[in-house]
Amino acid sequence: MNLIVAADECWGIGKNGGLLAHLPGDMKYFRTTTKGKTVVMGRRTLESFPEGKPLKNRTNIVLTKNREYRPEGVIICHDREEALGLLSRYEPEDIFIIGGGMIYREFLPYCKKAYVTHIYGDFRADTDFPNLDASEEWKLASAGERQEDGGISYEFRIYERIKEAE
Numbered sequence: 001m002n003l004i005v006a007a008d009e010c011w012g013i014g015k016n017g018g019l020l021a022h023l024p025g026d027m028k029y030f031r032t033t034t035k036g037k038t039v040v041m042g043r044r045t046l047e048s049f050p051e052g053k054p055l056k057n058r059t060n061i062v063l064t065k066n067r068e069y070r071p072e073g074v075i076i077c078h079d080r081e082e083a084l085g086l087l088s089r090y091e092p093e094d095i096f097i098i099g100g101g102m103i104y105r106e107f108l109p110y111c112k113k114a115y116v117t118h119i120y121g122d123f124r125a126d127t128d129f130p131n132l133d134a135s136e137e138w139k140l141a142s143a144g145e146r147q148e149d150g151g152i153s154y155e156f157r158i159y160e161r162i163k164e165a166e
């Protein structure tokens, strides 16, 4: 399976329940990359979307421990094992872990490819992502052209797993 994340230079990914920056170019990249695929997220990330609605044109899988939580248009899983069982029915390359911090950490060991939007700067995040540059399990496979939205510069990077998770 894959993951897709936007992280700043300190691997920060979120602040006050939302994203670090509004980057239309990154939103477009996210939509194009995940369209028609299965996306896996935590309950807090679902609630950070406009009106708490799932993403269109994608199968949305949401993790929560809350057995009463049944929002429309999503498949709910109550623990990681249940989610992995369900995900085994999909093609691994069609699965994208889309956050947030808790869910990335729990599913990172199963991911083979990471689509990382590298945002230049330090946004003083309160939620972060493991530093893949410091991990011997991952290598940077490619980096796109640096681009800019509203004075914030970023580039699309792809990391690949080179060693199984411990």
Ligand SMILES: NC(=O)c1ccc[n+]([C@@H]2O[C@H](COP(=O)([O-])OP(=O)(O)OC[C@H]3O[C@@H](n4cnc5c(N)ncnc54)[C@H](OP(=O)(O)O)[C@@H]3O)[C@@H](O)[C@H]2O)c1
Pocket: 004, 005, 006, 007, 012, 013, 014, 015, 016, 017, 018, 019, 020, 041, 042, 043, 044, 045, 046, 048, 063, 064, 065, 066, 077, 078, 079, 080, 098, 099, 100, 101, 102, 103, 104, 106, 127
């Ligand atoms: N930069 C990016 O690319 C990106 C992407 C996504 C999100 N974000 C940001 O990340 C932040 C949210 O991340 P977060 O770590 O606070 O929350 P999260 O990972 O989105 O959601 C955490 C919730 O998921 C549920 N959960 C987690 N592990 C579970 C498990 N094993 N079994 C069942 N349920 C489980 C729990 O829900 P219950 O409490 O309901 O049990 C938990 O409170 C926000 O700021 C968001 O904007 C950034």
